[in-house]
Amino acid sequence: MLTTYTVENGHLAVRDHVRDAEALRRAVWIDLLQPSLEEEHAVQAALGIEVPTREEMQEVESSSRLYREGDSLVLTANFLHGADTGNFGSTPISFVLTATALITVRYATPKAFPVFTARCQKSPALVSSGDAVMLHLFEQIVDRLADILERISSDMDRASHNIFQRGVEDPANKRDRNLKEALLTLGQVGEVTTRASETLLGLNRIFTFVSAEKAMAVRKENQGTIKTLVRDVRSLVEYANFLNSKATFLLDAVLGIINVEQTNIIKTFTVVSVALMPPTLIASIYGMNFQHMPELEWTFGYPLALGLMVATAVLPIWFFKRKGLL
Structure with a gap:
């Protein structure tokens, strides 16, 4: 599906299934969700750029994920999605930043995208330029990752309480059930934390690349946002590493208790x-x-x-x- 975002008369105009070349050139943000070949060709013809294919987005080498193509930047990273539903996973998303617009290519919908779209409805200034859209969208993704890590920390605190406090007082059958629940919780925590760390690693690489290209790709008024995002990502990486260490400790503790039993x-x-x-x-x-x-x-x-x-x-x-x- 192809969706365009444009500010018209101070209001955000959102249009789906746009094919007109002039309308595509006026758009500030073009979001391609599971695009068809026809939609990819329409964007490429209107803007004169190459849209990354799904196979290209899945390549892992840095040179295939972060590069300059003419006057455009192509940035690809894996992003966590589905953390709320439990059906979580990682999906590659490409950001193609041109002088006039941002094109996103994705095959899943992390929650940050609909949340950011709702914010743009209230504050159309977020869609003032392609680089502004990209940086504000990254801010939403970082905020979303912070919320996920905070929830993971709460889950681990609850698992720790069940293991070390309630486990002493509960009868044997309930204690065994608590240990089983703690193992399942820690398994999910470890999986989500690993995928969140993968997302943070991809964002860190993107910010490093954009910082080197910011003189040509990012407007001066938006360059301070990059420094803030870099600091936030670094702090979240440290916090994710702490949660990984805590999860490993709790997992060892649960296995130790089971061995004692x-x-x-x-x-x-x-x-x-x-x-x-x-x-x-x-x-x-x-x-x-x-x-x-x-x-x-x-x-x-x-x-x-x-x-x-x-x-x-x-x-x-x-x-x-x-x-x-x-």
């Missing part, structure tokens, strides 16, 4: 096995089919054998309990 279960089975060995030996002896076994003719032979089995079972249990093994 398993050790206790194995220890209990070991003690029971040892306690049952002497009674089993006695029963085996008196189960042998020898012709001359004087105890078989005793009046109290049977109760005596039962008593010996009970005594030899109780004594090991008493010993292990005294030693603190039970």
Whole structure:
């Protein structure tokens, strides 16, 4: 889908499925969401630029993601999407900055895009120029990443509470359920944090490249925004690294607690096995089919054998309990 954004008479004009070359040239922001070949050709013919294909956007080398093509900058990075729904993933998005407009090419919709569009409806000044749109859109993406990392921190605090505080007070079955939930939470946290870090890394590379080209690509009044974005991204990278370390610690703690629980279960089975060995030996002896076994003719032979089995079972249990093994 092709959507154009233009400021007309102080108001934001949003149009879908535009094909007219003159209308495309007047647009300040052209958003291509899962574009068709026809839409790509229309933009290329109207603006005289090459729109990156999906295959080109997926290339990982830096020279294929950040480069100058004539008077245009082509910037591509992977962005986190779907963090709210749980169906999260990373998608490459390309930003083509020309002297008059910004073209975005994407195949998914991170939440920052509709939020930024709503902001533009209230403040059309955000769409004053292509570089302004790009930088303000990056600001929205950074704000969105900050919100995601804050939510992840809250999830980890809740998991930590379930592991170290409620785990001591809860019964065994509930404690096991809490540990399982903590493992699932930490798995999701690790996945989202990793993808958020990937997004931050891509943004950092974009800002470094744009800073080197800002004299030609960014208007003077917008150059201060780049410095602010660089500082914000660096702080979020540090925070994401902290969350990764915390998630690793909590994961190790959960696995350690599970190992302790398993050790206790194995220890209990070991003690029971040892306690049952002497009674089993006695029963085996008196189960042998020898012709001359004087105890078989005793009046109290049977109760005596039962008593010996009970005594030899109780004594090991008493010993292990005294030693603190039970």
